[in-house]
Amino acid sequence: MKPRVRITALSSDEGPHFPLLEAAGFEVLPGLRTRNLWNEDELIAELEGCCAIVAGSEPYTPRVLEACPELRVIARTGVGFDAINLPACDRLGIVVATTPGVNHHAVAEHAMALLLGIARGFPGQDQGVRSGKWIRLAGPRVMGSTIGIVGLGRIGQATATRALGLGMKVIAFEPYPNPDFVKQWGIELASLDELLEKSDYVSLHSPVTSETKHLMNAARFAKMKPNSVLINTARGALVDEAALFDALKSGHLRGAGLDVFEVEPLSLTSPLLTLPNVLLAGHVAGLDIESQEDTLRMSADTIIGLCGGKWPADRIQNLREAGPAWKWTR
Numbered sequence: 001m002k003p004r005v006r007i008t009a010l011s012s013d014e015g016p017h018f019p020l021l022e023a024a025g026f027e028v029l030p031g032l033r034t035r036n037l038w039n040e041d042e043l044i045a046e047l048e049g050c051c052a053i054v055a056g057s058e059p060y061t062p063r064v065l066e067a068c069p070e071l072r073v074i075a076r077t078g079v080g081f082d083a084i085n086l087p088a089c090d091r092l093g094i095v096v097a098t099t100p101g102v103n104h105h106a107v108a109e110h111a112m113a114l115l116l117g118i119a120r121g122f123p124g125q126d127q128g129v130r131s132g133k134w135i136r137l138a139g140p141r142v143m144g145s146t147i148g149i150v151g152l153g154r155i156g157q158a159t160a161t162r163a164l165g166l167g168m169k170v171i172a173f174e175p176y177p178n179p180d181f182v183k184q185w186g187i188e189l190a191s192l193d194e195l196l197e198k199s200d201y202v203s204l205h206s207p208v209t210s211e212t213k214h215l216m217n218a219a220r221f222a223k224m225k226p227n228s229v230l231i232n233t234a235r236g237a238l239v240d241e242a243a244l245f246d247a248l249k250s251g252h253l254r255g256a257g258l259d260v261f262e263v264e265p266l267s268l269t270s271p272l273l274t275l276p277n278v279l280l281a282g283h284v285a286g287l288d289i290e291s292q293e294d295t296l297r298m299s300a301d302t303i304i305g306l307c308g309g310k311w312p313a314d315r316i317q318n319l320r321e322a323g324p325a326w327k328w329t330r
Contacts, residue, residue: 044067
């Protein structure tokens with residue numbers, strides 16, 4: 001019997017990963033899209049008998065992981081892995097891998113799309129025309145405004161260069177900045193509080209850690225420049241959504257563009273859905289045709305490599321002590 005790989009990542013039921021994995025001797029199983037993968041029992045059923053997963057953002061809890069004794073690799077499509085319980089994976093010897101460097105352009109474009117959408121009055125403009133109401137209100141021009149980028153890694157850098165192309169001033173908060181990039185593009189580094197006070201737009205590009213969970217809370221929203229805008233294409237847990245709702249409802253913030261949420265999918269009872277100045281997308285920032293193909297190809301390559309005794313260290317997010325000594329067979 002061939003070793004099985006399940007594809008749980010959305011929008012990935014065809015692509016280069018299928019022939020690559022099949023040529024390497026794996027049986028590749030498309031996802032059963034009728035299942036709710038945020039339900040532990042349904043996710044466990046989806047993974048039955050599988051040694052590897054090309055995974056999306058569904059949660060891998062200790063209970064799910066312990067119920068899958070054959071599982072060796074979770075190859076996450078993208079760079080986030082906060083939905084995966086790393087201590088449980090370490091204990092069970094399951095490798096968690098990501099696909100760095102393939103979707104930063106897609107995310108940056110999406111961040112700018114949300115920014116420009118809010119700046120030009122969407123979704124209100126669209127909703128107004130559909131209801132027969134033409135809303136002719138002037139808003140501030142994007143060119144000449146200031147964007148504050150929180151996190152200046154690959155995605156933050158790609159966002160910065162696009163913002164500069166629009167004629168924006170870029171400031172950034174980054175504990176470990178790339179000095180060559182900062183110098184080349186003339187980016188001003190600032191503390192987080194200083195960035196919030198100066199920025200017309202704040203775009204989040206940080207990972208979620210114990211230190212950054214609810215990085216944007218009531219106190220931080222109060223420090224943001226009046227009439228400014230929040231953009232989040234990073235991780236939902238960076239933002240306290242209740243505090244964001246209050247800041248938007250009060251008028252302190254002009255709007256928000258959100259691609260990620262604390263709980264996904266976003267509940268239809270979320271108060272954010274009642275606000276006309278919030279532009280929403282369903283965790284698709286990193287998804288364009290080019291990045292999708294590259295991330296699926298890299299996920300397959302990671303699984304094949306690990307099965308063949310390779311250790312692609314730049315993609316692996318756990319088992320630091322085991323390292324290259326890790327073995328596919330237990």
